[in-house]
Amino acid sequence: MSTRNRDTGAPREQVEIPREQVEITVGYRALPGKDQQDRLEKITVEPTEGDAPPWDANTPYKVVGSDLDRVDGFAKATGRAKYAYDQNFPDLQQAMILRAPIARGTLTALDLDEARRMPGVTAVVALKDVGNKVRFVGDAIAAVAAPTLDLARDAIEKIRADYDQEEHNVEYLMSGDAPLLSMGGEVDDEWPADDDIDALLAKATHSHSGTYRTEVQTHSSLETHGNVARFDQKHLDVWSSTQATFGVRGELARALRQRGVDVESVEVHSEYVGGGFGSKFSAGIEGLACCLLAHEAQKPVKLMLDRFEEHTTAGNRPSALMQVRGALDENGRITVWDWRSFGGCGFNGSGGAVRHPSAYLGKAKVRQSHKDIACDTDPARSMRAPGYPQGWFGAELFLDELAAKAGLDPLALRLKNDDEAMRLDQWKFGAERFGWAEARAKQNEPGARYLTGAGLASARWGQLGNHGGRNPHGITCRIHNDGSVESRSGAQDIGTGLKTVLTMLTAEELGIAPARVRATTGHTSDPSGPGSGGSTTTPSLAPAVRHAAYLAAQKLVALVADHLGVPLDEVRCSAGKVGTDKAQLSWTDACKLIGQNPIEAHGERFPNYKQDPFHRGVCGAQFAEVRVDSWTGEVQVTRMFGIQDCGLVIAKKLAESQVLGAMIQGVSYALHEQRIMDQRSGRMLNGDFLRYKITGTKDLPALDCYLHSVANGHDNTGAAGLGEPPSTASAAAIGNAVFHAIGAPVRHLPLTPDKVLAALQKAQRTPR
Amino acid sequence: MSHPPDRGVSRRSFLKGSAIAGIATTGLTAAAEAAELHRPPSELGPGEHEITLSINGKARLVKVETRTTLLDALRDRLDLTGAKKICDRGACGGCTVLVDDLPVNSCLMLAVDAVGCELRTVEGLADPADPKATHPLVQNFVACDALQCGFCTPGMVMSSLSCLERRGTPTEAQMRHDLSGNLCRCGTYGRVMEAIERTAKGEGGGR
Numbered sequence: 003m004s005t006r007n008r009d010t011g012a013p014r015e016q017v018e019i020p021r022e023q024v025e026i027t028v029g030y031r032a033l034p035g036k037d038q039q040d041r042l043e044k045i046t047v048e049p050t051e052g053d054a055p056p057w058d059a060n061t062p063y064k065v066v067g068s069d070l071d072r073v074d075g076f077a078k079a080t081g082r083a084k085y086a087y088d089q090n091f092p093d094l095q096q097a098m099i100l101r102a103p104i105a106r107g108t109l110t111a112l113d114l115d116e117a118r119r120m121p122g123v124t125a126v127v128a129l130k131d132v133g134n135k136v137r138f139v140g141d142a143i144a145a146v147a148a149p150t151l152d153l154a155r156d157a158i159e160k161i162r163a164d165y166d167q168e169e170h171n172v173e174y175l176m177s178g179d180a181p182l183l184s185m186g187g188e189v190d191d192e193w194p195a196d197d198d199i200d201a202l203l204a205k206a207t208h209s210h211s212g213t214y215r216t217e218v219q220t221h222s223s224l225e226t227h228g229n230v231a232r233f234d235q236k237h238l239d240v241w242s243s244t245q246a247t248f249g250v251r252g253e254l255a256r257a258l259r260q261r262g263v264d265v266e267s268v269e270v271h272s273e274y275v276g277g278g279f280g281s282k283f284s285a286g287i288e289g290l291a292c293c294l295l296a297h298e299a300q301k302p303v304k305l306m307l308d309r310f311e312e313h314t315t316a317g318n319r320p321s322a323l324m325q326v327r328g329a330l331d332e333n334g335r336i337t338v339w340d341w342r343s344f345g346g347c348g349f350n351g352s353g354g355a356v357r358h359p360s361a362y363l364g365k366a367k368v369r370q371s372h373k374d375i376a377c378d379t380d381p382a383r384s385m386r387a388p389g390y391p392q393g394w395f396g397a398e399l400f401l402d403e404l405a406a407k408a409g410l411d412p413l414a415l416r417l418k419n420d421d422e423a424m425r426l427d428q429w430k431f432g433a434e435r436f437g438w439a440e441a442r443a444k445q446n447e448p449g450a451r452y453l454t455g456a457g458l459a460s461a462r463w464g465q466l467g468n469h470g471g472r473n474p475h476g477i478t479c480r481i482h483n484d485g486s487v488e489s490r491s492g493a494q495d496i497g498t499g500l501k502t503v504l505t506m507l508t509a510e511e512l513g514i515a516p517a518r519v520r521a522t523t524g525h526t527s528d529p530s531g532p533g534s535g536g537s538t539t540t541p542s543l544a545p546a547v548r549h550a551a552y553l554a555a556q557k558l559v560a561l562v563a564d565h566l567g568v569p570l571d572e573v574r575c576s577a578g579k580v581g582t583d584k585a586q587l588s589w590t591d592a593c594k595l596i597g598q599n600p601i602e603a604h605g606e607r608f609p610n611y612k613q614d615p616f617h618r619g620v621c622g623a624q625f626a627e628v629r630v631d632s633w634t635g636e637v638q639v640t641r642m643f644g645i646q647d648c649g650l651v652i653a654k655k656l657a658e659s660q661v662l663g664a665m666i667q668g669v670s671y672a673l674h675e676q677r678i679m680d681q682r683s684g685r686m687l688n689g690d691f692l693r694y695k696i697t698g699t700k701d702l703p704a705l706d707c708y709l710h711s712v713a714n715g716h717d718n719t720g721a722a723g724l725g726e727p728p729s730t731a732s733a734a735a736i737g738n739a740v741f742h743a744i745g746a747p748v749r750h751l752p753l754t755p756d757k758v759l760a761a762l763q764k765a766q767r768t769p770r
Numbered sequence: 771m772s773h774p775p776d777r778g779v780s781r782r783s784f785l786k787g788s789a790i791a792g793i794a795t796t797g798l799t800a801a802a803e804a805a806e807l808h809r810p811p812s813e814l815g816p817g818e819h820e821i822t823l824s825i826n827g828k829a830r831l832v833k834v835e836t837r838t839t840l841l842d843a844l845r846d847r848l849d850l851t852g853a854k855k856i857c858d859r860g861a862c863g864g865c866t867v868l869v870d871d872l873p874v875n876s877c878l879m880l881a882v883d884a885v886g887c888e889l890r891t892v893e894g895l896a897d898p899a900d901p902k903a904t905h906p907l908v909q910n911f912v913a914c915d916a917l918q919c920g921f922c923t924p925g926m927v928m929s930s931l932s933c934l935e936r937r938g939t940p941t942e943a944q945m946r947h948d949l950s951g952n953l954c955r956c957g958t959y960g961r962v963m964e965a966i967e968r969t970a971k972g973e974g975g976g977r
């Protein structure tokens with residue numbers, strides 16, 4: 003694609019050069035508490051030639067790991083941060099999309115003329131042609147731009163669209179592809195025969211079976227999807243609420259050319275993004291519509307979705323149906339794990355895959371199968387740890403039920419079965435910190451109205467950073483002669499704190515105060531970075547940030563060595579000085595040696611070290627305590643504790659925010675969130691924030707977390723992303739706590755009062 | 771089948787029907803009171819007309835239609851984009867501004883109804899040219915990292931400000947109550963309440 007950006011270079015050639023070997027110390031120091039010890043080991047890695055030397059468990063950090071404030075916190079807290087939604091230009095047009103009111107059928111007529119003739123309307127585009135299929139309620143039909151949103155809405159009302167409606171189904175369990183459920187909610191289909199599994203189940207000391215369900219969750223980013231597009235001849239600028247600036251740039255350029263728009267270059271800007279959670283990788287039909295309108299109007303156009311569109315057309319975490327059979331031997335080891343799952347997806351029938359915690363199953367005979375089931379709704383999109391919270395809820399609750407049958411404490415069962423050595427330390431530490439034994443020993447008075455209980459669950463995420471494959475990620479570092487430093491990435495900061503990470507790593511590498519560094523993210527004119535998915539942004543970019551600063555420092559060091567007449571290899575940047583032990587310049591004076599043009603270095607993200615890291619992915623553990631009102635069935639999560647392996651903790655406050663935020667989202671998923679569809683109209687009934695509930699201040703538990711800093715030896719920095727890892731465990735831990743509190747499992751998320759009361763009744767503790 | 775011209779309720783019918791839905795959030799009662807006090811002249815509209823709003827102590831001229839919400843007037847016509855449009859239906863608090871010292875969901879108030887009121891928006895809490903003029907609450911938001919993506923933050927700040935102004939040293943229950951109309955998807959609630967506590971204790975410097 004020919005865009006105005008500075009290209010980040012062709013694929014690197016694969017030349018084998020003998021590499022220097024470096025011994026580093028990886029692992030972590032003993033967690034606080036009883037029976038904990040250092041888990042450090044030495045490994046030898048071969049950094050790519052020219053890369054910054056690896057940091058490891060013995061690196062003395064000055065800035066990294068500190069409590070630095072979020073560098074764009076002030077801009078955000080004062081309302082000065084400009085998100086896509088906030089872009090204003092002279093003559094800006096506001097746009098809106100006409101959405102299909104039917105879930106399935108064909109567009110048979112589309113008349114845009116009356117809308118076009120309306121005074122003020124500047125552009126009208128068709129997004130479907132007559133004869134095209136309509137796939138869900140909210141499918142985009144046409145779009146309108148006008149000077150105000152009110153006028154655009156008036157014009158939308160003037161568009162005539164006719165449809166040939168077909169029968170639809172928006173309930174995946176009603177699909178012919180879905181398994182049959184018994185009255186009790188169990189999957190009723192026979193398990194396929196398997197001699198090994200059948201034998202293991204038959205001879206097991208304790209065996210169990212259960213069916214678990216979760217509902218559709220919408221991402222509910224507070225900034226809806228949308229863009230502002232502005233053409234300048236054949237150049238297009240797009241301010242996008244996206245978590246993949248480079249993906250959006252490529253997608254829009256391709257789609258516009260396909261539509262016959264002569265566009266030479268596209269630049270995407272996403273300096274601030276109001277959340278994404280996995281739903282904002284694509285420019286989507288709304289992005290394309292915005293650009294088409296801007297092209298037709300020859301004026302800048304803003305098209306942001308409204309909340310109903312956001313709930314119904316911008317993706318979701320699909321629902322899941324899971325059935326498990328499993329057994330324990332006399333030692334409490336899991337011997338067999340038979341798992342089948344079904345994903346309730348949108349019309350494209352994909353994205354519903356469910357994951358379960360395989361770390362418990364090292365000794366077990368495992369069988370698993372999955373089937374995605376389509377229905378006539380908006381397709382699923384990845385959402386914060388796609389497939390994990392669903393599967394973890396089913397699997398961890400199943401394990402607690404099995405443990406109860408075997409008379410085992412849930413923690414004991416985990417300790418017997420968990421193959422993650424690191425998590426064994428985390429379980430013990432977390433149990434102590436949370437007060438697990440005491441919380442489990444608490445007895446609910448017979449007949450008491452409020453019942454308390456405690457539960458736990460594991461957290462796991464397998465992905466760390468990558469180098470970007472054919473488009474290696476990069477970072478620009480500039481040192482100016484006034485002593486200021488820039489660190490620039492074209493990737494986006496969706497709230498995770500990328501700008502702060504750039505600032506801190508650059509300051510650490512250059513030995514200067516973070517206040518000297520200005521980080522910029524989100525403009526595709528800067529070096530490319532990954533889409534913010536799978537918790538890969540920070541670990542993918544951190545090594546490149548270091549590399550860029552490292553290269554820039556070398557250039558400054560050369561100037562200083564020359565100026566002071568000292569040997570080049572003795573000059574260091576540290577503690578705000580540049581020089582040798584004997585002769586030094588202050589950072590400010592050193593930078594005065596730089597001419598009009600700043601020092602500029604392009605940092606590359608080299609591939610991860612080939613050697614095995616200390617640990618692949620990250621793990622953690624979470625604990626939850628709940629209070630259930632046995633009269634009303636209401637669940638209150640009273641407190642939670644999470645320990646989370648973070649790789650190298652870079653920005654401590656921000657990392658904590660992310661872990662705590664994931665736990666809050668977990669509370670929300672566990673207790674409230676569910677998309678409710680109307681089978682007749684095919685429409686979402688609660689597509690707003692009044693009836694689609696997310697956690698607010700009144701159901702906020704007391705939360706605490708511990709950041710477990712681990713030198714993983716993956717690359718020169720060893721960072722990990724924290725979007726997904728802590729998101730896997732929370733709902734599962736809460737589900738287990740409710741089981742403990744009421745003595746009966748509620749196997750269907752969200753844990754709403756109706757289901758809790760039904761389970762209570764089943765447990766024969768009939769509420770008064 | 772023919773598609774009826776319907777994209778949900780119109781602004782007019784919605785505003786009529788929304789009073790009950792909005793009462794649950796902190797803002798609407800105030801909005802209703804404010805609307806009572808400042809009835810606009812009855813012959814406004816159709817089309818645009820100019821009104822004067824008093825925002826952060828300054829009189830601002832702005833052209834609106836009668837149906838233009840206060841939020842749209844601030845964001846689209848005065849480029850005061852601190853207040854965010856998140857639900858546009860009084861359910862999230864992201865558009866909170868103070869109207870005569872009471873927190874109001876500005877998406878539920880018509881701009882013409884704000885004539886004669888003292889409006890305060892998040893932009894009034896800091897002057898980028900003079901960091902010392904930053905309200906301590908803002909500094910505490912930053913210090914407590916009471917924000918992630920930051921999209922809910924301006925609304926949170928304004929609801930927090932109102933909580934502090936009305937209650938002095940709010941209890942935890944009062945904070946939970948006063949912020950219950952503000953949604954945050956990133957999960958910053960605990961730290962927002964910390965920021966309020968710190969401000970109440972006089973931490974955070976500034977004015």
Ligand code: FES
Pocket residue numbers: 854855856857858859860861862863864865866875876877878
């Ligand atoms: S935008 Fe006004 S309350 Fe949500």
Ligand code: FES
Pocket residue numbers: 224276277497917918919920921922923953954955956957958
């Ligand atoms: S900080 Fe992202 S929504 Fe609150």
